[in-house]
Amino acid sequence: MNAISILGVPDKPQSLETGCHLLIVDDEARFRTAYKTLLAHEQRVIEEAENGQEALSKLKEGTIDLVILDLKLPDISGLEIMEWLTANKINTTVIVFSADKSINSAIHALRHRAFEFLRKDCDPDDMLLAVERALNHRQRDKEHASISAQLKHSERLHRFLVEQSPDIIFTLNKEGFFTFMNGRVYSLLGYEADELIGKHYSLIVDPRDYLHVQYAFKERRVGLRATSNKEVRFRVNPVSPKASSGSEITVILSTQGVYEAQDIGQTGRFVGTAGVARDISERKRAEETIAFQAFHDLLTKLPNRNLFMDRLEMAIVEASRRKEKLAVMFFDLDRFKLVNDTYGHPVGDQLLREFAARVRKCLRNGDTLARQGGDEFTVLLPSLAHRDDIAVIAEKIQAELHKPFRVSDTQFLATTSIGVAVYPDDATNAAELIRCADMAMYQVKGQGKNGCAAFLPHMQTSYLNRLSIENDLREAVKQGNQFELYFQPQMEALTGNATGLEVLIRWHHPKEGMISPDVFIPIAEETGLIVAISDWVLWKACSHFAALSALGFDHLRLGINLSPREFDRSDFLERIQVPLEEFGVPPQFLDIEITESLLMKDVESIVARIQRLRDTGVHISIDDFGTRYSSLNYLRRFSVNRIKIDQSFVRDLGLSQDSYAIIQAIVGIAQNFKLNVIAEGVETAQQLEILHQLGCNEMQGYFFSRPLPFEKTVEFLKTTPQHALGCP
Numbered sequence: 001m002n003a004i005s006i007l008g009v010p011d012k013p014q015s016l017e018t019g020c021h022l023l024i025v026d027d028e029a030r031f032r033t034a035y036k037t038l039l040a041h042e043q044r045v046i047e048e049a050e051n052g053q054e055a056l057s058k059l060k061e062g063t064i065d066l067v068i069l070d071l072k073l074p075d076i077s078g079l080e081i082m083e084w085l086t087a088n089k090i091n092t093t094v095i096v097f098s099a100d101k102s103i104n105s106a107i108h109a110l111r112h113r114a115f116e117f118l119r120k121d122c123d124p125d126d127m128l129l130a131v132e133r134a135l136n137h138r139q140r141d142k143e144h145a146s147i148s149a150q151l152k153h154s155e156r157l158h159r160f161l162v163e164q165s166p167d168i169i170f171t172l173n174k175e176g177f178f179t180f181m182n183g184r185v186y187s188l189l190g191y192e193a194d195e196l197i198g199k200h201y202s203l204i205v206d207p208r209d210y211l212h213v214q215y216a217f218k219e220r221r222v223g224l225r226a227t228s229n230k231e232v233r234f235r236v237n238p239v240s241p242k243a244s245s246g247s248e249i250t251v252i253l254s255t256q257g258v259y260e261a262q263d264i265g266q267t268g269r270f271v272g273t274a275g276v277a278r279d280i281s282e283r284k285r286a287e288e289t290i291a292f293q294a295f296h297d298l299l300t301k302l303p304n305r306n307l308f309m310d311r312l313e314m315a316i317v318e319a320s321r322r323k324e325k326l327a328v329m330f331f332d333l334d335r336f337k338l339v340n341d342t343y344g345h346p347v348g349d350q351l352l353r354e355f356a357a358r359v360r361k362c363l364r365n366g367d368t369l370a371r372q373g374g375d376e377f378t379v380l381l382p383s384l385a386h387r388d389d390i391a392v393i394a395e396k397i398q399a400e401l402h403k404p405f406r407v408s409d410t411q412f413l414a415t416t417s418i419g420v421a422v423y424p425d426d427a428t429n430a431a432e433l434i435r436c437a438d439m440a441m442y443q444v445k446g447q448g449k450n451g452c453a454a455f456l457p458h459m460q461t462s463y464l465n466r467l468s469i470e471n472d473l474r475e476a477v478k479q480g481n482q483f484e485l486y487f488q489p490q491m492e493a494l495t496g497n498a499t500g501l502e503v504l505i506r507w508h509h510p511k512e513g514m515i516s517p518d519v520f521i522p523i524a525e526e527t528g529l530i531v532a533i534s535d536w537v538l539w540k541a542c543s544h545f546a547a548l549s550a551l552g553f554d555h556l557r558l559g560i561n562l563s564p565r566e567f568d569r570s571d572f573l574e575r576i577q578v579p580l581e582e583f584g585v586p587p588q589f590l591d592i593e594i595t596e597s598l599l600m601k602d603v604e605s606i607v608a609r610i611q612r613l614r615d616t617g618v619h620i621s622i623d624d625f626g627t628r629y630s631s632l633n634y635l636r637r638f639s640v641n642r643i644k645i646d647q648s649f650v651r652d653l654g655l656s657q658d659s660y661a662i663i664q665a666i667v668g669i670a671q672n673f674k675l676n677v678i679a680e681g682v683e684t685a686q687q688l689e690i691l692h693q694l695g696c697n698e699m700q701g702y703f704f705s706r707p708l709p710f711e712k713t714v715e716f717l718k719t720t721p722q723h724a725l726g727c728p
């Protein structure tokens, strides 16, 4: 055989030829013609060149697939042409045919990357076969190059997709060490991808899930049986900034085995595991919140009504089995609505949170504290040795609440009304038990709040009454004739003269008789009926003032209670001024009594409204002074005229040193701020005496007179020395 094959391809190659461009380079025309004829084929274009220069100019175009090149040319040698092709990166296959028979020239040609070397006197079939091999080889090369390009493109695409993926994508070797990790791992776990290569997967798996997921990370199965959608917690790199937003993420993990590529139909050697982990932390948190929300109160994080009910039902079953007692306590924060209305909901919310935390502190682990809604809480004491234990717990809670709460730089003294019901004494099912505790709690509220009461059967009736009061109050406001004003004289202790009258509303309920304002005013405030009631009080009081003036009592101030809610109304000033003008009441004879809580609100609009009210000449007193708040800053901010010492301090005078000291301090504050001071709830001569000694001369209380209806008030006034002496 004369042909020397470089690739050792079979002698008789199968033709893959599609449209080829050939060039025959020889200085002898007879050879060119002979080979052109020999190689002629419908798929081929065959050109000729008789010297090196002509050949180069044709090759320059880069369209020649195969050149049949004589080494010996008149101008430049065939070897130089091959060097030129290499230098110019022209991809043309060269078959050298030469008259030189030496092995050296063949070696030279092959070193210059000739595809084959043929002698000029070779068998024409050898030439045919060599050309066919060269063209086939070239065709395969082209296909290979195209496949390589496609592979490169596809790899680039996959790399892009893997890097851009929102999921962590990784591969592990069969020992469980990372061999690949995409860049997403940085934003999710705070590790650089390279940092993890060569590390064991356990580095990123939360130890709590380690046993649970080790099969997934050594997964050998592929296809449908492989691990999919397994929920796993991954650990965040503890030293990365990412760790500040959480120490773990939850992912859904899918893995499958990776095997060495083998012929189709055969499985190769297991080389490791590939996996995808999708971050579902956000979804998980949302799910947990929804699940938590169903059974907890989001503000205090305490169990809610549903969970409490569930636990109570279980506790009842358990108590009945063991023949034990259990207790339910129902809590309501006294005057909480006032805090919300006065300071706004964020402060109210914070107070509820702190209240819940304090009560929780007083309970044992097995007890359940739940929020029923608003300012209502319940406690389940699941196993009760003695009924007396409840009182101990209630006292502990109340003692804890005695310490002031500090919310947004404001101190609050919170008191609570507690009702208690015991299984099986008061009720045998959960709903009934809660209702009994609720009724007992209302009983405490009705009796002046801040206390604890155990359920008693008669409470059933008063509870039902309370519910109907709201409806009856609406009716009373509509009709207007069930209310009456009473007046309690305010006296100058030294002279016994009346200086003013506190106006106190009474409600004559058609069936229940007289209902105390302590009972219906809070309901009126809750329902908004207070606005209509206050209007009625203002008009009626002004008309009584006119009547009193006509009788010669034209020097008496009228003290009127206004609920804090009314200060929020935009027509607040007109509502006060109109009745004053209508009945010719000089504004300085109207004394609006407001609670400290309103002044503490310190909202610009309230400040402005109170100031405008003062500008009209109306007087302002602070009612129940000293009972709730310790800050006195507001006294500087508001130009009030008087402070009223709360009756709780007066009541304790002579009994407690504390009250004495408090009243002494209040009188001192009043003098400091140049304010008038009046003590309410004076019932005894001893109290009068001490108050007098402390520098408080204006007083009000049963010692002088109870609140009286209008006619009786006139009679009383007529007995005062001032009037008796004939000086109104």
Ligand SMILES: Nc1nc2c(ncn2[C@@H]2O[C@@H]3COP(=O)(O)O[C@H]4[C@@H](O)[C@H](n5cnc6c(=O)[nH]c(N)nc65)O[C@@H]4COP(=O)(O)O[C@H]3[C@H]2O)c(=O)[nH]1
Pocket (backbone or CB within 6 Å): 488, 503, 504, 505, 516, 517, 518, 521, 534, 537, 561, 562, 563, 623, 624, 647, 680, 681, 682, 683, 700, 701, 702, 703, 707
């Ligand atoms: N134990 C004792 N009590 C005394 C003595 N002197 C007076 N009191 C009572 O103490 C309460 C004083 O009124 P308050 O602190 O403003 O407390 C008032 C006030 O906050 C509210 N209120 C009464 N009338 C109105 C009104 O027209 N509008 C508003 N918004 N609230 C009113 O209802 C509360 C209760 O009013 P009342 O039942 O009339 O109760 C009155 C009065 O009867 C005493 O020496 N000893």
